Amino acid sequence: MATGRTHRPATRSRGIPEATVARLPLYLRALTALSERSVPTVSSEELAAAAGVNSAKLRKDFSYLGSYGTRGVGYDVEYLVYQISRELGLTQDWPVVIVGIGNLGAALANYGGFASRGFRVAALIDADPAMAGKPVAGIPVQHTDELEKIIKDNGVSIGVIATPAGAAQPVCDRxxxxxxxxxxxxxxxxxxxxxxxxxxxxDLSIELQILAFHEQRKAGEETAAGTGALPAAAPRGTAAADDSTDQGPDGDVPAVMPA
Amino acid sequence: MATGRTHRPATRSRGIPEATVARLPLYLRALTALSERSVPTVSSEELAAAAGVNSAKLRKDFSYLGSYGTRGVGYDVEYLVYQISRELGLTQDWPVVIVGIGNLGAALANYGGFASRGFRVAALIDADPAMAGKPVAGIPVQHTDELEKIIKDNGVSIGVIATPAGAAQPVCDRxxxxxxxxxxxxxxxxxxxxxxxxxxxxDLSIELQILAFHEQRKAGEETAAGTGALPAAAPRGTAAADDSTDQGPDGDVPAVMPA
DNA sequence: GAATGTGAACTCGTTCACAGCC
DNA sequence: GGCTGTGAACGAGTTCACATTC
Structure with missing residues (x-):
């Protein structure tokens, strides 16, 4: 997805593959759980199972970060938690603003997974004047007029857009x-x-559409499947399918588009 | 020398690459917008721009579906909308249940993008008896006890889990x-x-963590942890943790523990 | 002339398999 | 013996560039 033209030679600094970066949070979560249970070390096999990937991939991923394991033993949980956190930049505090406090925005504001990982909701912003001052998740909503001031005063570099589609680009620009x-x-x-x-x-609906695609596949080889017709017919056979891409959570991220 | 685990004879001729499937909804959305503006045809170039991908990729993607374009002209919008919808299985009606009607579940129930694409929220399910009967997005919430009955009566094959982490696996099993x-x-x-x-x-927090990774990288690139010369992007907490060195923190691990 | 459709080259990501170290 | 770390093989996905068709 080429970031613009030839600006940056890309892999300049210590290039950690994008796919690996996308999995680090997964490992971190699994490690955090182990840490809470005071497990001192894990093998790549165990950790991989907990994170839902295979162990070769995990070891390769960690090898990009450095040699943080001990042969014959495994990885020190606390140490690895720290290393991954640092690599992801989570040892810093990241102030975040959420724009668009509808159902989704409110859900995000209440979502515990943010605060626990170095993200701090610095402000909630909505275009509706009626919302202004109303607290959501304990934080008073502010009006869009304040957007620029909020960003600057709080040194915000990460923004979350949860507005309707039409408002997204203007909000983004601001x-x-x-x-x-x-x-x-x-x-x-x-x-x-x-x-x-x-x-x-x-994109919530994109994920569902991808599921529908596979679901349709499973429902049997309906050859014609032509124009209209086809009454939804509850497809719940145990079409055990061949098409197993491994199992479970495919390491597929919901699409990136750096620009 | 067989590699050992040859599941199926390579790729079936019908096999659309996963990466392509993941982009079809994107194309579909762009096409739907064009359709609403009564645009009759698009070139791969135009459509690619609207979908945020490059045109070669788009043409390749469409080539897996068949030859639906006209050389020298482009693609017929209506026809392509139909073909992609059919490929994704959206010409069927997919009943969906949402389990866990907290903030997020409610947001999902209200999300318009579902209904408009062949997904129908057949039921909302929550474990809290106090929620039972309360309408969310016009649909009365039902208690978890009813889960099996609801699935079967409605022929539901797609489920959305929006519960707390602890409840997810049991709900999934059911x-x-x-x-x-x-x-x-x-x-x-x-x-x-x-x-x-x-x-x-x-995973909402994973996405943010990936952004933080890149954000951190940007900050380290411009100034060498200098005098906070960054635009407005200087995060809190002093950029002590630059990625220049990975010296072992020997003992004092700055635990980044969740609450 | 204009734009699709697609082999071929290339890049990125995953898996294998084993050397190296505990 | 057990487990990490990693080069090498493999495969998926992207981009190139051009023959093909309207």
Whole structure:
């Protein structure tokens, strides 16, 4: 997905593959759980199972970070938690703003997984004046007018967009203009941003559509399947399928589009 | 010298690459927008721009579906909308249940992107008896006890899990036992499912962590941990942890523990 | 002339298998 | 003996570039 033109030689610094980066949070979560149970060490095999990947991949991933394991023994849980956290930048505190406090925005504001990992919801922003001042997840909602000031006062570099599709691009533009350089977009629309700004998107309906595709496949080889017709017919056979891409949680991230 | 685990004869001719499947919904959305504006045809170039991919990739993707374009002209919008919808299985009606009607579950229930694409929320299910009967998005919440009955009566094959992490696996097991074969998991946990069941996961905090990784990288690139010369992007907490060295923290691990 | 469709080259990611160390 | 770390083989996905068709 070429980030713009030939700007950066890409792999310049210590290039950790993007696929590996996307799995680090997964490992971190599994490790955190082990840490809470005071497990001192894990083998790649055990940790891989807990994270839902295979062990060769995990070892390869860790090898990009350095040699943090001990042969014959495994990995020290606490140490690895720290190393991965540091690599991901979670030893810092990241102030985040959420724009668009509808159902989804509120869900995000309440989501515990943020605070526990170095993210701090610095502000909630909504365009509806009626929302202003109302507390959501204990944080008073502020009006969009304040957006630029909030970003600057709090040194916010990460913004979350949970607005309706139509509002997303303008909001995005304002966030970027105010200094935000990373955006997590929940609105079902393609955002365009200048070079140097990262966008990740999460699209709820896309995920369902991908499931539907596979579900349809499973439902049997309905050859014709033509124009219309086909009454939804509860497909619940045990079509044990051949098409196993491994099992379980495929290491597939919901699409990235750095721009 | 067989490699050992040859499951199936390479790729079936019908096999559409997973990466392509993941982009079809993107194309579909762009096409739907064009369709609403009554645009009759698009070139791969235009459509690619609207979907946020490059045109070579788009053409390659479409080539897996068949030859639906016209050289020298482009693609017929309506026709392509139909073909992609059919390929994704969206010409059918997919009843879906959402389990866990907290903030997120409610957001999902209200999300318009589902209904508009062949997904119908057949039921909302929650473990809290106090929720039972309360309407969310116009649909009365039902108690978990009813889960199996609901799945069977409605022929549901796709389930959405929006419960807390601890409840996810048991709910998953029940869904699968009742006949669900595709699961969209929002709970921050790895689900294990039998062969033949697809799981996709959406993890909000993982996405943020990936952004943090890149954000940290940007900050280290510009200034060498200098005088906070960054635009507005200077995160809190002093950039002590630059990735220049990976010296062992020998004992004092700055635990980044969740609450 | 214009734009699709696609082999071929290339890049990225995964898996294998085993050397190296505890 | 057990487990990590990693080069090498393999496979998936992307990009190139051009023959092909309208």
């Amino acid at each position: 966030l970027v203009a105010a200094g935000v350089t990373s955006i997590l977009n929940f609105a079902p629309t393609v955002l365009s941003v200048p070079d140097g700004v990262d966008v990740r998107k999460v | 869904l699968v036992a009742a006949g669900v074969t595709s699961i969209l998991n929002f709970a921050p946990t790895v689900l294990s499912v039998p062969d033949g069941v697809d799981v996709r996961k959406v």
